[in-house]
Amino acid sequence: MPALAADAPAIPLDENGLPAWSIVQWENFPVEITLPDHADLDRLLQAVPLKAFDREQVSVQFEDPKHYHLVFRPRVTEDEVAALEAAGYACKRVFDEERAAREAAEKAWAQNYPMSGRALREGIKTFNYWPTEPEVGTFLQDLANDYPNLARHFTYGTSVQGRDLEGIVISDNVNDTEPEPEVRLAATIHGNEPPGLIMQLNFAEYLLSNYGQPGHEDVTDLVDNYEIHIMPLHNPDGYVADQRYNANGVDLNRNFPEPDPLHDVQEIETVNFMNYGENHHFVLSTMSHSGALVMNYEWDHTYTLAPDDAGLQLLSLEYSTYNLPMYNGNFPQGITNGAAWYLISGSLQDWVYDQTGCWDITSELSNIKWPSAGALAGLWDDNRESLMHFTKAARYGVNGVVTGSDTGLPLDATVTVTGIDKSVSTDPEHGDYYKLLHTGTFDITFEAEGYITRTIQGVSTTWGTPTVLNVVLDPLAHGDVAGTVTNNQGEGLTASVNFYTYPLGEYVTTVATGAGNGGAYTAHLVYGAYTAEAVANGYVTQSAVITIGEEPITQDFSLAAAENVVLVSDDFESGLGLWTGGWGLSDPAEGYNSANSLNDSPGSTYPDNSNNTMTLAESLDLSDAMEGTISFMAKWHLESDWDGCFFEISTDGGTEWTPLATGFTSGSSGMGGQLPGGFPIFEGERANWVANEVDLAPYLGQQNVLLRFRLVSDSSVHYSGFYLDDFEVMVVREESSLSPVPGAEVLAAAVEAWPNPFNPQTTVKFTNPVAGPVNVGIYDVQGRLIRTLVRADLAAGDHSRVWDGRAADGGRAASGVYFARMMAGDKVAGTKLLMVK
Structure with missing residues (x-):
């Protein structure tokens, strides 16, 4: 609990035992x-x-x-x-207006907390004070209770400290889904920027209390024809502490992984937000900030214009035009391109637009980050109509329903506008789509698996007026492929045959074979070209390109047995014989599970202007490797933005080097020792050992591969540097195709999963070679631990665990490639998993 003055009352705790607010200690x-x-x-x-x-x-x-x-x-x-x-x-x-406002809020909270939030709001329609964090959730729940047919309270996870991330959905028939656009209004990703919190609480109250009332037909239209998700307090820990960051000290608006893949470790709040977005079909959204007065549109991470740049500007104007202080403020017409304002990476709006197709605009609502409570009524007057018009814009451009002529049912379809490299998808449940477009005439293409693609030319749109275009697609013809999956002795295997479109590689379907029927399979596919991939545990995957047409075809697979080969394994207990360079054994000695580790500056801090490398002494031959993984334990203390450690790979014997990313690297700043900018680098402080992993897939087939660590620094501020332990390179090869290097251990394949591909769950089976501690985890392609399935002492032999497709926080993991990895003593084994939609 925060320190208080001797005569100050104790800060009350919420239902989870967490303080309702804190007393800020001002240092700046x-x-x-x-x-x-x-x-x-x-x-x-x-x-x-x-x-x-x-x-x-x-x-x-x-x-x-x-x-x-x-x-x-x-x-x-x-x-x-x-x-x-x-x-x-x-x-x-x-x-210092922000300090004055926050201190006034803390005083008011101490005075008013014994009263309920409802009592404080008695007789008023909008907030004229700052609510405590617990009161926000109570208010949302009260609204849902007061308007059960129009509002539904929800949570979408918890924060680092365990506070609920809460929201409210507003729509007619709120407990059912309908073919209508979904709009997300979110706020307070930075805890010390709360004006959007108040605006969105007021907006929820405004919509619900005025629904169906004379003179508020615009409100009734929104509630009847839109599904509005309001998520007003995304960083509750930061709000309680009055800080920009979450409780881990991370800026959540620099924490998203795409489209600039420099932020590989997502905070729990970020993961929860991403999961909620991926489980819905949002058309447009905003995350509200303060500290400026402007609508900020994509992109933030690059000066290249977004594909929908013209429309994004119109959507931004849809808000700023009705907010006169914003429209007439420092930015022309109250809008700006994000990168033109200031280039940043890892922003929420860039991820939302890039990964989900939703148009997300950052709304900066006040030049003062935390204005006084007396300013809230005026802020609401400035923003009320802007929120109305912004939400209404979700139907602008072209919208409609896509169905199949054979069934009349809605389709999971992709909608693409010629000349705009950003598609949208239908909601498969209803087949409805919403493609926001600026005024113009467009050719629009509709695609769905198993149906003939259709392009409709000359579709005219006017911004501000919806264009309704319902589309019916005809089914495609189908053909058959059959065959067997056997080992090199002709014995049938239990396997999966995966089919992907060729050459794009989009997943289509999977059929299974069984050893009992000779490994036979049959697939019924739409006419076209495919890559067929046969996968069996303990065997080398094999693929072939096939063409499906009117005549049935045969495609057999004969799989060679696979083995896992450890090319390098070093815990630094036997010295530095596998390495060459300027690093040494840690001093004082410390390791992950042993006495020693590798460090760039043993017994000291790293010097000014360092460029200190440590390179594997022998190159690696990946020429016949089918899969490969680098893993190591690490911890570090490095000056952020200015110093760091690159982990690099070379495929030409050391002439050219490429930095590699793990789940704990970030993008280099381009300042100090972090040159050039935009490449993965270790920086900041990680006091505890963490597991890093790199997939070698891009480098398979290379014969002269070197790896190195490179510590770089500028001319000031020195720390202890980078510590490395338990470094390992493991590849999968055809059995006995090449002997491992001397001293390396050959591991039997000990992990398998079935079904694979899977949805929603799969059973991971693993063999523990020796009784003792076993750790089995699920990792994504970036090497990030998604879920721990086993961490226990187990008997030698076969075991299994079910992975239900969920991450450690309970949210659904996204569809895609994952790895099940077992560590048992010095034994390591794994297998690839494919989770499909």
Whole structure:
């Protein structure tokens, strides 16, 4: 519990035993610095790295449409001010409105907490005060109880500290799904930016209390024809603590994995948000922030324009036009491209648009991050109509239902507009689709598996007016392929035959074979070209390209037995004989499960301007490897943004090197020692040992492969560096195709899964070679641990566990490739899993 003054009342606890708020200890304050342009801002940050820097502190001031300057308002410490002034920057200290508002909120919470939230709101229709974190959930539940036919309360996971992530769905027939667009309104991904929280609570109350009322036909239309998901407090731990980050100190709006794959480890709040989004078909959405007054549209991570750039600008204007302070503010018409404002990676809106096709706009609702409670009524007046018009836009462009002529049933179809490289999908339950489009005339293509693709030309749209286009697709003709899957002795195998489209490689279906029927299989497929892949546990996977047509075809597979071969295994207990370079054994000695590990600067901290490498002494031959994995344990303490450690691979004997990503790397900054920018690097601090894994699939077939670790630093701030232990390279080869290197151990295949591919669950079977500790986990293709199935002492022999397709937090894992990996003493084995939709 936060420290309190002697005469201060104790902070109450919520139903989970967590404090309802905290008393903030202020160590920084706002200053104002005027800069000519973004290049000068970059130079400032390189000269004086500011701990609390974020994009909302950068205000673009336009003198005219072509000329601007920056007003930079960071929160800084006294030491940072001294460093800035020493570097030649004039810092003007300004009134700390955020601190004043937060301290007033803390005082009000202490005074009013004994009253219920409903009592505080008695007689008012909108929030004129800041609610505590527990009160937010109570308010949402109260709304659902008061309007059971229009509102449904839900949770979509928990935060790091265990607080519920809560929301409310508003629609007529709210407990049933209908063919209508889904809209997501979310807020407070940064805990110290709560205006969006109040706006969305007010919006929920506004929709429900005015539904069906004369003079509010627009409200009734939204509730009747849209499904609105309001998720107002995505970072409750940050709100309680009044901090930007979650409880792990991570910026959740820099934590998303795509389309810039530099953030491989997702926080629990991020995973929960992604899972909720992937289980719905959102058409448009927003995540509300504060610290600026602008609608920020894609992309954030690149200056390249998004495929739907013209429409994204119109959607942004749909909000800003009805918010006059925003429209007439510092940004022209109240909108900006994200990268043009300030380039960032790992943002929520980029992931949403790239991975789900939903148009997500970042809404910055107040120049003051935490304004006073007295400003809330005015903010609501500014944002009410904007929220109405923004939500209504989910039907703009083209929408309709796609069905099959043979059944009349809805189809799981893809909708693509010629010239716009961003498709949308139908909701398979109802077949409805929503493709937001700017004004124009377009050719639109509809595709569904098993049906003839159809393109409709000359579809005219006008922004602000929905164009309804229902489409019926005719079925495709089908043909058959049959064959057997056997071993090299002609004996039938229990196997899976997977089919993928050729050459795109999209998964189609899987059929099973059985040893008892000679390994026979038959598949009924749409006419076309496919890759057929035969997979059997303990055997080398084999594939063939086939063409399905009117005449049945035969495709047999004869699989060679496989073996797992450890090419390198080093726990550094026998010295450094497998390596060459400037690193040494840790001093003082410390290892993961042994005495020693490898460290870049034993007994000291790393020096200035370091470029210290440690390279495998012998190259690896992957020429006949079918699969391959690098695994190692590591921990580190490195200066973020300026120092780091690259893990690199070379396929030409060491001339060119490529950095490799694990689940714990992030993107290099391009500053200090982290050059060049945008490549995976270890940085920051990880005090406990963590398991890293790299899939060698891109490098299979290479004959001269080297691996190295490279510690880089700038000219200031030194830490203990990077520690490495239990380094291993393991490949799968055709049995006895090549002997392992001396001292390496040959492992029998000891893990299998059935069914595979699977949905929703599969049984993982594994053989423990020696009685003792066993760890069986599910990993994704980035090497991230998704779920631990076994961590226990087991008897030698065969065991099994069911994986239900869920991650450790209970959410459904996304469809795709995973690996089941067993570690038993010094034995390691694994198998590939494919979870399909």
